[in-house]
Amino acid sequence: MAATLRLVDERGLEHVTVEDISEAADVSPRTFFNYFATKDDALLGGPLPHGPSMHDRLLAVPAGVPLVPAILQAMSADIAEIQGERDLWLTRLRVIKSNPSLLPLLVARGECAEEETVVAVAARTGLSTDDLFPQLAATLTGAAFRTAMMRWATTGDNLYDLVRETFEVLEKGLAPTHEEVTR
Amino acid sequence: MAATLRLVDERGLEHVTVEDISEAADVSPRTFFNYFATKDDALLGGPLPHGPSMHDRLLAVPAGVPLVPAILQAMSADIAEIQGERDLWLTRLRVIKSNPSLLPLLVARGECAEEETVVAVAARTGLSTDDLFPQLAATLTGAAFRTAMMRWATTGDNLYDLVRETFEVLEKGLAPTHEEVTR
DNA sequence: GTCAAAATTGCAGCGGCTGCAAACTTTTAC
DNA sequence: GTAAAAGTTTGCAGCCGCTGCAATTTTGAC
Known part of the structure; x- marks a missing residue:
């Protein structure tokens, strides 16, 4: 590797x-x-990070926590791990940026996580995995996470903070002007 | 083909x-x-659909329209075209579902559109293309659109309505229970 | 040291993909 | 109608990614 x-x-x-x-x-x-x-x-x-599955981690978050922060919390272990291998990931992301044909691969890697997220969100919300909402929640959080990562690769800001920012937009709605986001 | x-x-x-x-x-x-x-x-x-670029189409939407509906409107021509080639696309999506290695390709196809969306959203909101918000808006709308398409492939509902539903979630925020969405 | 399990390797071969140059077809000019 | 020009299709040779299989080497327990 x-x-x-x-x-x-x-x-x-x-x-x-x-x-x-x-x-x-x-x-x-x-x-x-x-x-x-x-x-x-x-x-x-x-090898994909092992540990407890997304499903278990999401259900471990107290029931009172709204969905988006709950997913963020469930992902925090992965985020920490990525930040722990900072140099490895920065090189990876640089390579991806200069070889765009690899980007789909990054998506594919996130995909299995997304499938777990579908199931987990369905369980947490009481919906079926066939419903639109869990699927949408999984792909949107995946996309938001990926955007945060790509940005992390160039700005070098704290990854967790970046993911939190993108998730805030997800939670509050995609509105045209967010002072705290545009900077 | x-x-x-x-x-x-x-x-x-x-x-x-x-x-x-x-x-x-x-x-x-x-x-x-x-x-x-x-x-x-x-x-x-x-060949990708030609016509006016996403950039031009988005800026053609009256300035008063909020961002998400504006993007939806800008995409409506593409949506109509896809629905016009319904059988072709249904076969494509069926093939993608049974050959998951192809899914990244679908993402890649949407990617060039997303890049245009970044520029267009930046122009419309007065932000820079380097800012987080336009990038996030582009990837999220792309992801929402893809989710709607995959769902369209299985349910056969009206594609435009499905995209509208996913975009509503985007606009209103990813909240746990949306009666109108869960069905 | 012995032996079995596990890791590494070579080999033969398919299939994706490319550059090049030849053959063929279509267009254009007269 | 003819011939040159332009464009399209094709064959060929060859690199590279990737795989199944069987042989060889390495490892580790006893």
Whole structure:
């Protein structure tokens, strides 16, 4: 993973072959594919954070807390983890920005989390997973989170604060002028 | 494109080769790649709707209209076009649902529209394209639109109404219980 | 040291994708 | 009608991503 990130960061995705990577990592190309299904996977596809599932974490938030802050709280562990691997993630996001074909991959990575979010939101609100609202809540929080991350990559602000800002917009509604957001 | 959609719908993405497609379409495989950069592109990568850009359309909406309804109005032409090619899109969405690896592609397709939306929202609100709000507005409306589309693919409801519902949530805020939405 | 389980590797091969140059088709000018 | 120009399709050779399989090497328990 480290070798892949470094090489792609230096030369660009197209100018790095799996052979280059495996040579840099001192393994055979075949071994590379024993660990990563795709060349791209070596950039983002590290093992997903384990810990308790989104579902459990969201239901663990006291019932009185409104939905959006509850989701934020449920995500805080992931946010902390990302901030803990700051340099790794900043490189990843830089690589993604300079190789736009990778962005969908970032989305895909968030997707499994989103599916869990659908179930969790449905459980918390008493709706069915087939209802529009849980699905919408999952995709919107996912999108807001991703936006916050991309912004974090360029501004370097505190990630948690950025996510909180985006979630506030989600909660309050997408209104044209938010003084506290525009800065 | 038609041949690709049909074959992939029948057999699944993995069990259709470019050779199969080009044979079905009565062209050489090489010709296939003269028109589509990728096998996947033949599923979603038709030429993007032309017409006036999102930017122009959004600025054409009277200044008094709040942001979210304005974006909805600016998108209505695209929505109508998608509904006009209902069968094509339903097949596409069915194919995407049964081949999840394609979903990122749908996102990518919407992405260029989102970039335009960033610029347009910035212009309309007087903010910079580097500010958080326009970026957030673009990704959130994009996500809401995609959710509406996926739902449209299964329920068959009117697409415009579905988008309107999701946009209402966006505008009013992501609150736990919306009677009119949960149904 | 022995042996079984696990990790690594080579190899052969498919399929996606590209550059190039040849063949073919259509358009245009006269 | 003809011939040059312009555009389209095609074959070919070849790189690279990726996979199944079987052989080899490494690891670790005893």
